[in-house]
Amino acid sequence: MTSHHGKGALHLAMVALLAAILGACAQESSPNEDLEDGRRPYSELYEAFSGLTDRGWTLDVIIESRPTGTTAALPIIALRSPVEGDAAWFLSGIHGEEPAGPNALFTVLDDIALLGERYPVVLMPLLNPQGYVRNWRYLNTPVYSESVEAQSVGDSSHLLVDPAAPGTARADAASSPEAAAITAYVLQTMSTYPPRYSIDLHEDNMLQRGYVYSQGELGAADPLAREAVDALKSSGIPLQLDGETRFGEQIENGIIGPVTDSSIDELMSASEVVVEGTIASGPAAATVLVFETPSAAASFDNRVTAHVELLRRLIDKIGTESTPESRPE
Numbered sequence: 001m002t003s004h005h006g007k008g009a010l011h012l013a014m015v016a017l018l019a020a021i022l023g024a025c026a027q028e029s030s031p032n033e034d035l036e037d038g039r040r041p042y043s044e045l046y047e048a049f050s051g052l053t054d055r056g057w058t059l060d061v062i063i064e065s066r067p068t069g070t071t072a073a074l075p076i077i078a079l080r081s082p083v084e085g086d087a088a089w090f091l092s093g094i095h096g097e098e099p100a101g102p103n104a105l106f107t108v109l110d111d112i113a114l115l116g117e118r119y120p121v122v123l124m125p126l127l128n129p130q131g132y133v134r135n136w137r138y139l140n141t142p143v144y145s146e147s148v149e150a151q152s153v154g155d156s157s158h159l160l161v162d163p164a165a166p167g168t169a170r171a172d173a174a175s176s177p178e179a180a181a182i183t184a185y186v187l188q189t190m191s192t193y194p195p196r197y198s199i200d201l202h203e204d205n206m207l208q209r210g211y212v213y214s215q216g217e218l219g220a221a222d223p224l225a226r227e228a229v230d231a232l233k234s235s236g237i238p239l240q241l242d243g244e245t246r247f248g249e250q251i252e253n254g255i256i257g258p259v260t261d262s263s264i265d266e267l268m269s270a271s272e273v274v275v276e277g278t279i280a281s282g283p284a285a286a287t288v289l290v291f292e293t294p295s296a297a298a299s300f301d302n303r304v305t306a307h308v309e310l311l312r313r314l315i316d317k318i319g320t321e322s323t324p325e326s327r328p329e
């Protein structure tokens with residue numbers, strides 16, 4: 001009788017726990033429903049991306065992200081294609097108020113799956129899910145401000161060499177658990193999927209005209225950067241072809257060459273990194289592109305269409321490239 005009673009209490013406790021979890025999930029998804037800019041709900045993106053496992057891909061949970069002020073953890077995921085080797089890496093959603101990239105990846109997911117059948121791919125489709133559901137740029141603050149030290153999930157300053165003090169990193173530690181986990185994942189995964197291409201999809205709501213960063217070894221002369229500018233042009237995205245960015249960076253035909261910004265893109269291009277005080281080999285991707293579409297000057301649908309066009313063109317170029325490592329003749 002006593003034990004039966006005990007089981008009943010346990011059952012009730014489990015029901016209460018389940019209700020609490022479901023309640024937390026409902027609360028978590030509610031901010032997303034309020035964002036009426038056209039972006040797909042987080043759950044729909046997550047389901048689609050993780051569905052690549054049905055096609056032989058491996059799903060990695062990099063970290064369960066639960067920054068201060070959030071009610072339930074959301075996983076930051078990566079997906080690896082069935083084939084290993086020199087790879088194309090796709091990154092998106094680093095800044096939560098830039099929804100075009102993750103939504104474009106949703107649209108071209110089948111093209112990425114097909115590319116992954118013949119060329120190694122690592123997909124990191126939504127690197128700041130908590131930012132996405134809250135429309136927050138960073139983990140700890142919605143927008144850039146001079147009074148708050150912003151925590152970007154892509155911050156790589158703890159691994160990048162300090163130009164003023166060679167042999168040491170720019171920061172002692174990662175600025176957040178998310179940045180620590182994401183950058184560690186890059187360094188770990190580059191042994192089996194060395195990045196040949198790194199494509200990072202961004203937007204900028206301060207911009208009236210877009211441009212492309214090319215952080216790889218060819219810099220502004222990278223033919224894929226030119227292809228990207230052409231794709232933006234043909235999608236009707238206004239472009240800034242010359243002059244300087246508001247950060248004082250030189251623009252050449254819509255392209256900005258390598259910059260030192262402690263971003264994950266600088267990490268992807270770095271040939272050297274500092275890991276726990278010791279110099280080690282970096283990812284050294286040959287082509288590193290970062291797209292910036294102007295959210296002040298183009299509609300959400302237009303920006304998604306532009307990112308889709310970019311991705312389709314690059315997937316096509318990458319898929320027809322032959323490398324001795326992955327595609328012996």
Ligand SMILES: [Zn+2]
Nearest residue numbers: 095098202203
């Ligand atoms: Zn951004």
